[in-house]
Amino acid sequence: MKSLLANIKITVDEKVYLKDPESSVKGQQIIQTSILLIDELGLESFTFKKLAERIGTTEATIYRYFESKHTLLVYLISWYWNWLEYRLVFATSNIASAEDRLKIAIHILSGKIENDANFAHISEVALQRIVIAESAKAYLTKEVDTDNKHGFFLSYKRLCKRISNIIQEINPDYKYPDSLVSTVAESAHYQIFFSQHLPSLTNINDSKQSQLEEFLTDLVFKAIEK
Amino acid sequence: MKSLLANIKITVDEKVYLKDPESSVKGQQIIQTSILLIDELGLESFTFKKLAERIGTTEATIYRYFESKHTLLVYLISWYWNWLEYRLVFATSNIASAEDRLKIAIHILSGKIENDANFAHISEVALQRIVIAESAKAYLTKEVDTDNKHGFFLSYKRLCKRISNIIQEINPDYKYPDSLVSTVAESAHYQIFFSQHLPSLTNINDSKQSQLEEFLTDLVFKAIEK
DNA sequence: GAAACATAATAGTATTACTATAGTTATTAA
DNA sequence: TTAATAACTATAGTAATACTATTATGTTTC
Incomplete structure (x- = not known):
């Protein structure tokens, strides 16, 4: 299986970077190390200077x-959503039942992640923690509209639309498929965050990952029931 | 009505500030102007220096x-949640039916706001925009655990618990009341944000505020149905 | 072997998020 | 009324940030 997928590459829209980090060893080091460093320090304390030091290079x-810390973050998050989409497409191909496909989608959205051997230089586990804790900061800015015009959020929108389409297959009369999907996707993140840091806001137990999936699956299927 | 409530004051836990801004004219100016300025510039571009200039004072x-820009933000958000709680308590008093109280709660969470004449120095409309666009940044930090120990998020937790209790009244067997409430509260915010900036992620129309309420009410009542 | 490119090294800038200190004005208490 | 105290203003300074600019050095590639 591993060798079969050896030449798969997750690509991120080229508007997000100045030079494709996948195209060189230095670039891959930047991605690999920035994931570990943002995870370690948090976005606020993470700087290009610290990153450069750890890699053994310079800010320049x-x-x-990357034009800025912000576009690097957008890159990492886009990579993550593209990776989820790839896993979703893979896991739902040849499955006839829309209900089953939706269950798989929710499983992937709420799922505990394992590092994917196909992308050796990316720690998906650390990247998921970054997406949970930092991804809202990618769009909650005054520049959201121009960023959106530049296609910075296409990966997320594409994944959401894909799941929304499954919902419309199941119940074409449900009026809020897009809202439901974005609600579930966002909820999956901060329910994990809350369970770790503000546990009174959730009934999900940090260690019991299946509860989150159950909560979301229940929520979605009841909402779209005819 | 206005005069009846003239001596009502929303208070914020004293750990959040160094000196109570409600206790002086300068303090009230700080609150009033910071709301307008954060709304205008966004949290990232907002600085104490700019705030001081606009008020005609100095950073000192x-x-x-306030110890920092961060605690000022926590103050504003706490004030907002306390104000929602006060409106919730007011609107649900003497209402016997738990279902009706839950509907009111969702209405308030998802509601379009009007400036409250009882608190002249606070622009609730601008404050709601701040809560939508910036409140996640108050807890998505590496300091969340110490901040939480200092009680920085008590207002939000108290409001959520109050609504969670209504849900438990309606269906004591529902397993995820706290998660459902925090999901709805957060969703209410970014569905508005999405409708304004990333409309493909939502079916809510920016101008039709009733859709959001309908979406969330439907979601909650179906979820907790026995 | 020259041109083109990637990277390194170094320096510099405006701004930020504070801290420190001294002086001025307003408030309160004896 | 005076003296003490607190609130505020003015000014200066610091370390760090998020970049930009320049020049030098090595490394491919045609």
Whole structure:
């Protein structure tokens, strides 16, 4: 299986970077190390200077790949959504029942992640923690409209639309498929965050990952029931 | 009505500030102007220096009230949640039916706001925009656990618990009342944000505020149905 | 072997998020 | 009324941030 997928590559829209980090060893180091460092320090304390030091290069080099810390974050998050979409497409192909496909989608959205051997330089586990804790900061800015015009959020929108389509297959009369999907996708993140840091806001137990999936599956299927 | 409530005051836990901004004219100016300025510039571009200039004072004065930009944000958000709680308690008193009380709660969570004449120095409309666009940044930090120990999120937790209790009254067997409430509260915010900036992620129309309420009411009542 | 490119090294800028200190004005208490 | 105290203003300073700019050095590639 591993070798079969060896030449799969998750690509991110080229508007997000100045130079494709997948195209060089330095670029891959930047991605790999930035994931570990943002996870470790949090976005606020993460700087290109610290990243450069850890890689053994200088800020200038990193700025040849990414215009800013913000676009690097957008890159990482886009990569994550593209990876989820790839897993979703893979897991739902040849499955006739829309209900089953929707269950798989919710499983993937709420799922505990394992590092994917197909992408050795990416720690998906750390990346998921970044997406949980930092992804809202990618769009909650005054620049959201121009960023959106540049296609910075296409990966997320594409994944959501794919799941929304499954819902419409099941119940074409349900009026809020897009809202339901974005609600579930966002909820999956901060329910995990709450369970770890503000547990009174959730009934999900940090260690029992299946509860989140149950909560969301129940929510979605009841909402779209005819 | 206005005069009846003239002596009502929303208070924020004293751990959030160094000196109570409600206790002086300067303090009230700080609150009033910071709401307008954060709304205008966004949290990232907002600085104490700009705030001081607009008020006609210096940074030092503002630092006597708030330790940092972060605690000022926590103050504003706490004030907002306390204000919602006060409106919720007011609107649900003497209403016997738990279902009706839950509907009111969802209405308030998803509701379009009008400025409240009882608190002249606070623009609730601008404050709601701040809560929508910036409140996640108050807890999505590496300091969330210490902030939580200091009680920075008590207002939000108290409001959520109150609504969660209504749900438990309606269906004591429902397993995820707290998760459902925090999901709805968060969803109410970013569905509005999405409708304005990333409309493909939602079916809610920016101008039709009743859709959001309908979406959330439907979601909640179906979820907790026996 | 020259041109083109990637990276490194170094320096510099405007701004931020504060801290420190001294002086001025307003409030309160004896 | 005076003296003490608190609130506020003015000014200066610091370390760090998020970049930009320039020049030098090595490395491919035609």
